[in-house]
Amino acid sequence: MMDKPNRYQAVLFDLDGTLLDTANDLGAALNHVLKQHNMPQVPAEAFRPVASDGAKGLLELGFGNALTSLDYDLLRQEFLRYYRENIARHTCFYQGIAQLLTALNKHRLPWGVVTNKPIALTEKLLPHYPLFQHCAVTVGGDSLAQRKPHPAPLLYASSQLALEPEQCLYVGDALRDIQAGNEAKMTTVVAKWGYIADPRECDAWQADLLADHPADILAYIL
Structure with a gap:
């Protein structure tokens, strides 16, 4: 020091x-997108450590290997749209x-x-x-x-x-x-x-x- x-x-x-x-607002955006694609929700204890990594890190967390077969840009737009509209709820x-x-x-x-x-x-x-x-x-x-x-x-x-x-x-x-x-x-x-x-x-x-x-x-x- x-x-x-x-x-x-x-x-x-x-x-x-x-x-x-x-984290809670970012996690809510992730879970919204996951729900739209019939994917399991991610609990707070899982998404909180990843919150600093933004949309990319959170989408990778939520979708895992399934992300490679989906349109990442579209998912990111869905994530950011929901987040922007609910940006300061929590x-x-x-x-x-x-x-x-x-x-x-x-x-x-x-x-x-x-x-x-x-x-x-x-x-x-x-x-x-x-x-x-x-x-x-x-x-x-x-x-x-x-x-x-x-x-x-x-x-x-x-x-x-x-x-x-x-x-x-x-x-x-x-x-x-x-x-x-x-x-x-x-x-x-x-x-x-x-x-x-x-x-x-x-x-x-x-x-x-x-x-x-x-x-x-x-x-x-x-």
Whole structure:
């Protein structure tokens, strides 16, 4: 772990599994598509660890080998249509996140979102939660030609804040988040409350900090 810095200039976050618990709405979209195709439903304990992988990971989970004989693009469209129409039924902030974001606002530390979620879905979801009015930058999975684990989205976000990457902290719950942040030369933090099947695997991700709770991030940066 790195020595505690005096101060960072901004904090960037992944979205699904880091700021917002979106798993139940994503799982509902998966189960809707499965029902349309007479396939068995997937229980929450199975789809939650896969939620960060988006439509592709969830459809692969639900359809398994049957996916090869079906029209994947059509299934994806069905999934995204249902999800878009029911995007915030069960989604909520993780415990402690609202307090973390409020504290960042109080200390005038800008924060933003860098997610692999398509930007159109991201921009539809965020207004449901008033705290995102203070979000300084939002980068979606299709905002650029590259997406995480490529560092380009993080580098773009820091440039939009007129900051050097080294002045930013990046928080995420997946290996691709930490890979992108490390490649971008940001300080990286694992959100261990997110969609991580086995928390022990985080030890090998080479993050600068493993956070069990959002309050750990606040204690680290202030």
